[in-house]
Amino acid sequence: MTVAASRQLRSSAELISAEEPVLAHNYHPLPVVVARAEGTWVEDVEGRRYLDMLAGYSALNFGHRHPALVEAAHRQLDRLTLTSRAFHNDRLARFAESLAALTGLDMVLPMNTGAEAVESAVKVARKWAYEVKGVAPDRATIVVAADNFHGRTTTIVSFSTDESARAGFGPFTPGFRVVPYNDLAALEAAVDETTAAVLIEPIQGEAGVVIPDDGYLRGVRELTRRTGCLFVADEIQSGLGRTGRTLAVDHEDVVPDVLLLGKALGGGIVPVSAVVARRDVLEVLRPGEHGSTFGGNPLSAAVGSAVVELLETGEFQRRAAELGVVLRGGLAALEGRGVRAFRARGLWAGVDIDPAIGTGRQISERLMREGVLVKDTHGSTIRLAPPLTITGDELRTALGALEKVLVEGA
């Protein structure tokens, strides 16, 4: 048997233990080894099938290998994959035009990962503060919310309030002020003449799908406009159909100055992120001041354009809204029967499990054995974020599995 063939025959258990000595231990995955996937379903190396109720933390909003996205990627792979921004490529203008139109903003800065989009927005907001607002050099501040998640770089973890994300990684980048989420008075107290921007998630995903009160996002919009600072909305997880609208800010008819997108923007195929902003904000960047070797590459642009085309149909937003009713109803029926509380919008829910039944991790492992993949967050909370292509029957299957696990215990 060739080495390649023997490798393919390794079992899940063998592959998991093979990772241990050679792969950094910065994750603690569920013990499932996925080998293929289509739509809402993934299959492990032994051929067991699972409903994917995490969807790559919303990177797979359109399911695994959506045919239109795979076709766009294949077509582009056969023509041109990378130019760097030293040259123009024939895909980028169309992507930027369509993304700006979809979001109601003017200009796009293409990047790759979500954290890079956040980093880029921090730089743009600071430069805007110095050049447009007139903040004294190196004095700009950015106000953020407690329990935020914006990524993993040193600057971003500088304003995290999660000790495990920070401990051992200092010294940290100064210039950030942390206020409680969903508290307009605290936000107002933190904003002053040095404030470049308020950076928040319209719904806090990693925190457990924490949805602010109605009016909070409108309040942030009004406050930032009145005090002359930028509203930066990190919709890397909440955006692109997940909540039943194109953007989570659409629920309050709010347009931020700067919008951060990632995850689903790459269709689950390539990493694609973007800072989308008003022209007078993004215009502060001039040649040589910011960049990325891979940002805006033609493969990313082709896939990103195909993602925007899917969203232009409105079908995915509609599905998320309609099936969100099923999700909410199913979770409501479990309240007091193992579910202590839940928060849901569209096809996105944070579910607090009664700790007497088990930790979020234990519940996730039990659900895995029932053929449903989810991810825990913060102790006893599990997060549900299926592909927006999920059917009503598949969703009911997942809810049925959750009910079974809660009744039987972890």
Ligand SMILES: *Cc1c(COP(=O)(O)O)cnc(C)c1O
């Ligand atoms: C995932 C996420 C990020 C970081 O994205 P990466 O691609 O993992 O760097 C930033 N903000 C939010 C809200 C996210 O959910």
